[in-house]
Amino acid sequence: MSTKDQGNNSPSPKHIAIVGATGAVGIEMMRVLERRNYPVASLRLLASPRSAGKILEFRDQKIVVEPLTEKSFEEIDIALFSAGGGISKEFAPHAVKAGAIIIDNSSAFRMDSEVPLVVPEINAADAASHSGILANPNCTTAITLMAVYPLHQAFGLKRIIASSYQAVSGTGARAIEELRDQVEAIAAGKTIPKEVYPHQIAFNVLPHVDSFLEDGYTREEMKMQNEGRRIMHLPDFTASVTCVRVPVYRAHSVAVTAEFEKAVSLEKAREVLMAAPGLILHDDPSKAIYPMPIECSGEDDCRVGRLRLDCALPNALTFWVSGDQLLKGAALNAVQIAELL
Amino acid sequence: MSTKDQGNNSPSPKHIAIVGATGAVGIEMMRVLERRNYPVASLRLLASPRSAGKILEFRDQKIVVEPLTEKSFEEIDIALFSAGGGISKEFAPHAVKAGAIIIDNSSAFRMDSEVPLVVPEINAADAASHSGILANPNCTTAITLMAVYPLHQAFGLKRIIASSYQAVSGTGARAIEELRDQVEAIAAGKTIPKEVYPHQIAFNVLPHVDSFLEDGYTREEMKMQNEGRRIMHLPDFTASVTCVRVPVYRAHSVAVTAEFEKAVSLEKAREVLMAAPGLILHDDPSKAIYPMPIECSGEDDCRVGRLRLDCALPNALTFWVSGDQLLKGAALNAVQIAELL
Numbered sequence: 044m045s046t047k048d049q050g051n052n053s054p055s056p057k058h059i060a061i062v063g064a065t066g067a068v069g070i071e072m073m074r075v076l077e078r079r080n081y082p083v084a085s086l087r088l089l090a091s092p093r094s095a096g097k098i099l100e101f102r103d104q105k106i107v108v109e110p111l112t113e114k115s116f117e118e119i120d121i122a123l124f125s126a127g128g129g130i131s132k133e134f135a136p137h138a139v140k141a142g143a144i145i146i147d148n149s150s151a152f153r154m155d156s157e158v159p160l161v162v163p164e165i166n167a168a169d170a171a172s173h174s175g176i177l178a179n180p181n182c183t184t185a186i187t188l189m190a191v192y193p194l195h196q197a198f199g200l201k202r203i204i205a206s207s208y209q210a211v212s213g214t215g216a217r218a219i220e221e222l223r224d225q226v227e228a229i230a231a232g233k234t235i236p237k238e239v240y241p242h243q244i245a246f247n248v249l250p251h252v253d254s255f256l257e258d259g260y261t262r263e264e265m266k267m268q269n270e271g272r273r274i275m276h277l278p279d280f281t282a283s284v285t286c287v288r289v290p291v292y293r294a295h296s297v298a299v300t301a302e303f304e305k306a307v308s309l310e311k312a313r314e315v316l317m318a319a320p321g322l323i324l325h326d327d328p329s330k331a332i333y334p335m336p337i338e339c340s341g342e343d344d345c346r347v348g349r350l351r352l353d354c355a356l357p358n359a360l361t362f363w364v365s366g367d368q369l370l371k372g373a374a375l376n377a378v379q380i381a382e383l384l
Numbered sequence: 385m386s387t388k389d390q391g392n393n394s395p396s397p398k399h400i401a402i403v404g405a406t407g408a409v410g411i412e413m414m415r416v417l418e419r420r421n422y423p424v425a426s427l428r429l430l431a432s433p434r435s436a437g438k439i440l441e442f443r444d445q446k447i448v449v450e451p452l453t454e455k456s457f458e459e460i461d462i463a464l465f466s467a468g469g470g471i472s473k474e475f476a477p478h479a480v481k482a483g484a485i486i487i488d489n490s491s492a493f494r495m496d497s498e499v500p501l502v503v504p505e506i507n508a509a510d511a512a513s514h515s516g517i518l519a520n521p522n523c524t525t526a527i528t529l530m531a532v533y534p535l536h537q538a539f540g541l542k543r544i545i546a547s548s549y550q551a552v553s554g555t556g557a558r559a560i561e562e563l564r565d566q567v568e569a570i571a572a573g574k575t576i577p578k579e580v581y582p583h584q585i586a587f588n589v590l591p592h593v594d595s596f597l598e599d600g601y602t603r604e605e606m607k608m609q610n611e612g613r614r615i616m617h618l619p620d621f622t623a624s625v626t627c628v629r630v631p632v633y634r635a636h637s638v639a640v641t642a643e644f645e646k647a648v649s650l651e652k653a654r655e656v657l658m659a660a661p662g663l664i665l666h667d668d669p670s671k672a673i674y675p676m677p678i679e680c681s682g683e684d685d686c687r688v689g690r691l692r693l694d695c696a697l698p699n700a701l702t703f704w705v706s707g708d709q710l711l712k713g714a715a716l717n718a719v720q721i722a723e724l725l
Contacts, residue, residue, distance in 0.1 A: 202696040206547035206639040208589045208628065226567055241672040246633050248549045248677060250690050250704045255669040259692030268695065283696035285639035285704060287549065290631050292587050298547040298626035328596040331582035336589060349591050351600030354609065355543040355624035363591045363626060 056084035057381075060119045060143070062134065063126030064088035064108055065097055067216045068148055071374035072123050073101050079378060089115050090126070116141035121384065123377050124148060139175040144384060146377045148179040150262075153270055160273045163379040164320045165192045170383040177380055180274060181266035182372025183207050183286065187297045189371065190347040190364045192275055193319035197311055198358070199304030202281040205267065208289045208296040209252055210336060213368050214239060222290055245290050252286035261286055294336035295372065296365040303358045309350065312360055316347055321371065326350050334365035345371050397425035398722075401460045401484070403475065404467030405429035405449055406438055408557045409489055412715035413464050414442050420719060430456050431467070457482035462725065464718050465489060480516040485725060487718045489520040491603075494611055501614045504720040505661045506533045511724040518721055521615060522607035523713025524548050524627065528638045530712065531688040531705045533616055534660035538652055539699070540645030543622040546608065549630045549637040550593055551677060554709050555580060563631055585631050593627035602627055635677035636713065637706040644699045650691065653701055657688055662712065667691050675706035686712050 059076065063069045069090070076083055086101050088108045095110035109115065111130070116122055116138040124131045124138075125148035132151045139145060152158040159169040160178045162185050170177055180188075187205060194200065211218040218239045225245035228235045235243050242249055253263035268282035316324045325334050326348035334346035345366030353359035366372060400417065404410045410431070417424055427442050429449045436451035450456065452471070457463055457479040465472045465479075466489035473492045480486060493499040500510040501519045503526050511518055521529075528546060535541065552559040559580045566586035569576045576584050583590055594604035609623035657665045666675050667689035675687035686707030694700035707713060 204545045204641050204694075204696060206626075208549075208630070227571070230568070230571070242676060243678055246631060246678065248630055248632060248637055250637070250639070250674050250676075251669070251672060258695070259669065259690065260695065261669075265695075281696035283641055283694045283700075283702055285547075285690065285702065287637075287639065289549070289589055290587060291589060296589055296591070296628075298591070298628065300545050300624055328592070328600065328602075331592060333591050335583060335591075337584055337587065349600065349626065353624045354599070354601065354606075355545060355622035359624075361624055361626065 054082055056082040057120040058085045058118055059083050060087040060089055060116060060122040062089045062111055062122060062124040062130065064099065065090045065094040066125060067212050067219070068125040068369055068373040071369045072125065072377060073099065075370070075374045075378045077102055079382070081378060081381065087115065087119060113137045116143045119143040121146065121381050123381070125373065125377070135176055144173065145176045146179060146380050147176060148373050148377055150181065150266070152176050153178040153180065154273070160270055161380050161383070162188060162274050162376060163383055164189065166274055166276065167383055170380060179373065179377045179380065180270045181263070182213055182368035183209060183263065183295055183297060184267050184270045185372050185376055186295055186345050186366035186368060187267060187299060187364055188271060188274060189319070189322050189345040189366065190316060190362060191299065191301055193315040193322070194301060194303070194312060194360060195275060195277070197315045198307050200275070200277060200280060201302045201304055203267070203299055203301045204283045205297050205299045206285045207252070207287055208291065208336070209286060210291040210293045210295055210368060211244060211288065212293045213295060213372070219292060222292065240288065244288060247290065249288040250285060252288055291336045293340040293367060293369065294365055295368040296334065296336055296363065298363055300353055300356065300359055300361045302356050305358065307352065307358055307360050309352060312350060316350070321345060322347060324348065334363055336365055339365040339367050342367055343370055343375050395423055397423040398461040399426045399428070399459055400424050401428040401430055401457060401463040403430045403452055403463060403465040403471065405440065406431045406435040407466060408553050408560070409466040409710055409714040412710045413466065413718060414440065416711070416715045416719045418443055420723070422719060422722065428456065428460060454478045457484045460484040462487065462722050464722070466714065466718070476517055485514065486517045487520060487721050488517060489714050489718055491522065491607070493517050494519040494521065495614070501611060502721050502724070503529060503615050503717060504724060505530065507615055507617065508724055511721060520714065520718045520721065521611045522604070523554055523709035524550060524604065524636055524638060525608050525611045526713050526717055527636055527686050527707035527709060528608060528640060528705055529612060529615060530660070530663050530686040530707065531657060531703060532640065532642055534656040534663070535642060535644070535653060535701060536616060536618070538656045539648050541616070541618060541621060542643045542645055544608070544640055544642045545624045546638050546640045547626045548593070548628055549632065549677070550627060551632040551634045551636055551709060552585060552629065553634045554636060560633060563633065581629065585629060587631060590629040591626060593629055632677045633681070634708060634710065635680040635706055636709040637675065637677055637704065639704055641694055641697065641700055641702045643697050644701070646699065648693065648699055648701055650693060653691060657691070662686060663688060665689065675704055677706055680706040680708050682711070683708055684711055684716050
């Protein structure tokens with residue numbers, strides 16, 4: 044059947060590779076491809092030699108994980124990378140050379156002006172201008188902008204001040220184990236194991252996500268401003284963020300105060316948030332209805348609630364966003380980008 | 385020995401009552417009186433009929449908890465109340481009539497212009513003008529102002545935007561049990577018990593502390609502005625706060641962005657924070673040194689760290705404060721007020 048015969052405009056099936064297939068995000072990438080019926084002609088699962096040989100299931104088919112090498116990308120159309128910035132920098136050039144399009148979940152190329160940084164609900168058109176590599180944004184940034192961008196369209200965004208409540212799965216599978224092991228050790232009165240985080244995360248909060256910069260912010264904190272400028276096409280946007288790791292397994296939350304150019308109204312704000320794609324206005328405090336990580340875990344849509352006129356800043360709104368950082372913050376957004384291609 | 389003979393100016397021993405003696409804060413009040421060698425002539429422990437008859441130890445002396453009645457305050461010099469606003473409103477008048485001075489930890493009298501609202505490190509002088517009742521501020525407010533006030537003295541405070549990370553012990557002893565029970569139930573795969581909070585708190589965060597107001601803020605959130613104005617004598621101070629309950633047993637944390645009238649400098653800010661009483665500048669991110677609830681639990685001093693020039697607001701500083709809300713946020717501050725009398 045030729046492409047022309049398909050009539051329904053569905054894209055031709057693609058040969059897909061996932062780099063970092065056994066990681067927390069890699070696994071979700073497979074699940075999202077299945078769930079969204081992405082047309083997969085073949086799926087190659089790539090990981091470190093340590094994880095190679097594992098068998099994973101995709102659409103009832105068993106696939107053996109292969110070790111990632113320079114030759115891994117032959118006949119691949121789209122390679123989804125989620126194995127850290129070092130792996131992306133080393134192997135993306137090989138994938139490009141082999142003719143694959145790379146959708147990279149690491150921070151390696153996000154600030155490269157040649158590489159579109161895309162949240163499909165916000166700047167889908169940017170994807171068209173790629174030269175072989177597209178970047179998936181930082182998880183906290185993507186989730187926050189899902190609510191901030193519709194408000195920007197209504198009122199003209201000036202800046203945000205935000206604090207995050209980030210789940211341990213954002214660090215990876217080992218951090219999930221570390222939280223579980225620490226909780227067990229505390230219950231049993233045993234020594235608390237600490238490997239992934241510099242301090243105990245169970246029953247504690249750490250104002251420390253990613254590494255520190257000279258100015259006192261962390262790299263993670265500055266992603267909101269740096270990536271937000273590119274995604275929203277707002278070169279003067281500023282964002283002051285405090286990123287905090289909390290003892291939650293999955294889904295990030297963010298308390299946001301956003302200041303706008305124009306006068307804001309709650310009615311209009313609710314209207315644009317209700318109409319925004321990929322976002323649910325979940326906001327009825329009188330019934331204890333507001334976004335929470337346990338309800339957003341495993342959900343594609345982000346949620347926004349606790350919406351109120353800011354009482355300290357003029358033309359500002361304060362609200363609370365939660366979203367699954369493995370989905371909208373990573374795997375879902377990557378597959379959505381693949382769907383644009 | 386007459387007062388005059390004492391020479392060393394130590395105050396004459398006082399007859400003390402604690403209302404709500406078996407609660408999380410009541411227990412801490414006893415411990416703080418002991419630890420600070422407060423001159424106690426006698427200690428009367430008062431609680432609900434349900435808790436009456438319990439035996440608590442104070443300075444190696446066993447004291448039977450008595451049921452709170454209108455007659456409980458005879459011969460009492462100072463009554464420390466921490467049994468909720470309803471009890472304070474009902475019984476404080478009886479205590480005043482009996483000649484006692486009340487230091488009230490509830491929100492019942494905090495906004496009463498006749499009642500001094502005191503953080504001794506900030507507005508000790510206000511305590512002198514009491515008419516029988518003094519109020520202890522909200523826990524999150526007291527902890528935050530410990531860092532905000534010294535900066536105000538240096539730069540002139542305009543407003544703050546803050547997000548809290550509040551421990552379950554702020555809700556009381558039953559909430560501590562609820563978190564523990566939920567963690568156990570999850571580990572055992574059992575039904576998760578829920579009584580104190582409207583949603584699961586284990587491995588979750590709730591943007592919901594205290595009840596909601598018409599404008600979408602909670603009562604807890606507005607205490608920062610309302611109480612902050614009285615404590616700092618700043619009638620135009622504004623504060624936009626998002627209060628969030630996190631699965632931490634003890635000690636609250638707050639991410640604060642504070643905007644000032646004058647230009648700020650990090651050097652001066654560090655200087656005033658280092659000199660501030662009751663506060664420790666705990667700030668060396670390169671060594672993963674920043675305030676954390678597990679380190680502040682059981683500590684009198686609050687800690688401030690993650691200090692940086694705000695990258696989004698001019699003349700602003702962003703920082704992170706942690707403090708034991710049962711101590712500086714409640715029992716310690718109450719006993720410090722008693723020491724002023």
